Amino acid sequence: MQTHRHEVIIVGAGGAGLMAALYASRNTDTAVISKLYPTRSHTGAAQGGISAALGNHEEDNPDWHVYDTVKGSDYLADQDAVEILCREAIDVVLELEHMGLPFDRTPDGRIAQRRFGGHTSNFGEKPVRRACHAADRTGHMILQTLYQQCIKNDVNFYDEFHVVDLIMNGDRPAGIVAIELGTGEMHIFQAKSILFATGGWGKVWQISSNAYTLTGDGNAILLRKGLPAQDMEFYQFHPTGIFRLGILITEGVRGEGGVLLNDKGERFMERYAPTIKDLASRDVVSRAIYLEVQEGRGINGKGYVHLDITPETVNHYLQKEGEKRRIDREYIETKLPDILDFCRTYLGVDPVHEPMPVQPTAHYAMGGIPTNAETEILANAAGDIVPGLYAAGECACVSVHGANRLGTNSLNDLVVFGRRGGLRAAEYAKDADWVPLPDDPAGEIRAALEGIRNANGSTRPIELRERMMTIMSRDVGVFRTEEGMSRALEEIRELQETFRTDLTIDDTGHIFNFDLLEAWETGNLLDLAEVTAASALARRESRGAHSREDFPERDDENFLTHTLATVDVNGKISLDYKPVVITKHQPKERVY
């Protein structure tokens, strides 16, 4: 077993991890550990854009961005953190350009911006062009650009090292344990500061826009250390995933003028959101699609609706709304090349000629590891921090997204809080002493993994995953009820029990043993599914992405609070609550 030492360790090499690494490595010995080669991270899948009130096409300002974000969050976001996000977004987008990011350009050479759901000017008046983009591969360009800068700045990487545990010495973090995929060997990394940037866990659900590798490892590891998970009941279902496959069709399609149509050819969002229609926030649009389908207006009565970006349809509605802009095929080809490619490849559908079949797809975790605006991980509802532990990006919950995230507000979150995290982690490491490693720091996780490697039960990990995805999609999806969620919780617990007592895997080797690590990831997904269901069950109201049929109204009196879930050593979940930070925008009814 090898032991390494770095002042700062960053776990994860997506947008958040790489930005943190660029900053931390300026003045500390920093290393990035990632189970994937950095450029494989799912930040690369982000399509539509990164929002910042640059005002390159029309008037915009960060105050409007703050308002939209708070309203989008259904008033659950912490407004002090949202202020930071929206103001620093401008700064980081310009910084990305300076690093070389090839944004699309306006005719006068500035960064091009497009409309996106929930982003408006003048406090909800009309849609505004705030999403800075590079065609429909903005995330790809962010990931590439940050990685390029890391190469330029000689950042240390441990690629294809799978982190499986956090080493604590008492209540102080001392390092992490990782498995080198190529050899199967365990490595200990001692560190003063550890920042988690492990991304989301969309693989809890059946239809998902997330990568196979998004299994919430960092979150599950911290839960096992007794640290809380915040607002887990708020998971975003993006309205437009490719039917059955879940592959994302960016909201940018609607930003460019695309519309949703039901079986009757009706633009049904006019009924659900009369002012901004198809550009209402995601929770609103996903529910609308779900209801259309439930009421028999899915296409041919099936579980999907149409998303139409053909120039005929788009121009028809632009004209109807008195807008001057018109689009043609060539415009779609340059603005949405990847979307066209996905539809042509996987569906044989050509969106410049015909509509795309779409359904809601599990997409984004609003909840996660609770942190303050310095990305310091919080140990409890009182806000005590765990010195030396940080989190940023999708795995973290600051909370800037509250109960529902606006499109393009994750990529800016990654870079804004990635940067803050890198700076803070480095600053802390400069003065802190090394926390000594305890005896046999990898003992516990080694035993757990050997348990899986040598398990001789009869259930394959995939069986557990498929069951979990079915249960969670059925009972803890777009709409929820007491009955469904209780059933889900019980069934997920049975699966956890099976995981512990009746698992089997095939690969007992060491080199690239994905069989073993995917089984371990399955355990993580199950733990996160359980905490999600338990947090959701206790929230007896509807807010943002959490919609209950039995409690259809928002209840500010009782639930204008963040949920904090912890799991004790016996696996028992307890829930605690902490207040939402409200500064300028008092909660009011949310209409689009």
Next chain:
Amino acid sequence: MEVTLKVRRFNPEQDEKPYFAEYTLKDVEPVDRVLDLLHHVKWYIDGTLALRRSCAHGICGSDAMRINGVNMLACKALVQNLIKGERGTIQVEPMYGLKVIKDLVVDMEPFFDHYRSVMPFLVNDTIPEGGRERLQTPEQRERFDEGTKCILCAACTTSCPSYWANGTYVGPAAIVQAHRFIFDSRDEAGADRLAVLSEENGVWRCRTIFNCTTACPREIPVTQLIAEVKGEIGRR
């Protein structure tokens, strides 16, 4: 459909040399991807099968491999485009030219070394007044658009006979990356990159075979970009 999936397998902890394993898969849908078939084997038949994959829709570049003798991403290779009729065989092998570690997993380090050798990052330390963005016209931006699509999957480089013959050749992917910066109006290190690429292991090893262009899952006109870099070396 019924598909016979032939997978070239090698487990260094057990096997002395690689061999082909055959799996008969029933009820395959024409729109299934080769990745789905590999998952089926791995999840339900033999969990020891090793391959890299993540996004499953052609964006992360993890699962380039040789499918029926041609480099593709397994997640973008639909069965209906490989088999006509009700049954057939699909053969899957690791990419050529990089050392096989286990099954479909190859050693990517030499590939990333070549990538790093061309200085794949913008060089320009001046920032416009007020910290605003540098200006670039849509036409200047368009000039290097193709190269920005690259996902570093290595399908091009490992389809290139010149690369198979000589692994010190930087290969098409690295040249595409260099092109992306050489033709970016904001960059100031074009000359340094061209110097690297005009060396023995640079662009001149390209014999214009076009395999790279065919292999690219992002439809980058790789051979053309290489030609433009060659032209630029001549011009400067």
